[in-house]
Amino acid sequence: MAVIEAADLVKEFSRPAVLPGRLPRLRGLFSTKRDTTRAVNGVNFEIEPGELVGYLGPNGAGKSTTIKMLTGILTPTSGVCRVAGLEPSRDRARNARNIGVVFGQRTQLWYDLPLRDSFEVLADLYDLDRTTYRKRVGLFTELLDLSEFLDTPVRSLSLGQRMRGDLVAAMLHEPSILFLDEPTVGLDVVAKARLTEFIAETNRTQGTTVVLTTHDMEDVERLCQRIIVIDSGAVLYDGDLSRLKERFMPHRFLVLTLSERTPAVRGIRRGVDIPFATEVEADAVGAVLPHPERSVVLRFDPREVTTPELVARASQVYQIDELSIVDPRLTDVISQLYDGLLT
């Protein structure tokens, strides 16, 4: 049975209309006109216990608004959401016991207190006994490499340390559901790797259900089996990441660096026809090529031609120094989805 459900979920924000003319703010005070934004526009999905789902979409798509409804911070305008059987906005306190939340843009830790004190306050809030509290703080801070910062005031922590602190705070009561809204934004590669490893491990070993919003496709590739993509408040795609890739990214790239001895490298490239492969611009692979002036990028579909076959054919035509196979980037497919280019 689904642990998180959204059924025809809608959220509208309304505010006094901005009126034309002089002193618009003052005029707004006396006007009954309002502007309405439909941030979430009839969203439906069901998430099963133990799933790790990426909730993706361009800026302003309605991701955070959905998460805020699922955490009980916002009340839906219409439709329903349920989290572990509860309607979050009606049962906020009980819902809070089942969920952990991290908003990457905002901390739930007390800025002037040492990290440890924030954890203590939260432990009191959740009625944790001392032994459980110590065990969990010990375990989580060790896993997230945070033990040496327990006595540092939050305001003196780096962004990565603070974010890891936020994750510990969200996990102290061992919630069965985690909502992570851009948890890796602004982190360096090491901090990001530590955080994503922790999330994956928690999902794997504890069976924690995780809903993750992010703009970072590396996080998505590393963590999510399933993605829900929304735009303008409505679901564009809901399904397995691997199926999305099979459907929209079946091709691969063979990148050849031609030998310097190849006479008139660029001349030779023109008009060459290799069956089952199409020569494309170097930027199609999305990586910096070490020798762009003598590189050839061939796009091919592995269902039509195997890599050894293609390499054999290419070597009949080119003198090759090096070659590599590159997968297309998820980020390209996702942006095409956002742009309505994929159906």
Ligand SMILES: Nc1ncnc2c1ncn2[C@@H]1O[C@H](COP(=O)(O)OP(=O)(O)OP(=O)(O)O)[C@@H](O)[C@H]1O
């Ligand atoms: N409190 C609010 N009052 C009015 N409009 C709001 C409010 N919160 C969000 N919105 C609007 O609702 C829409 C969806 O915003 P939301 O923050 O959910 O998007 P998002 O997908 O999380 O975007 P981002 O990736 O930029 O964080 C946007 O047009 C935003 O301006």
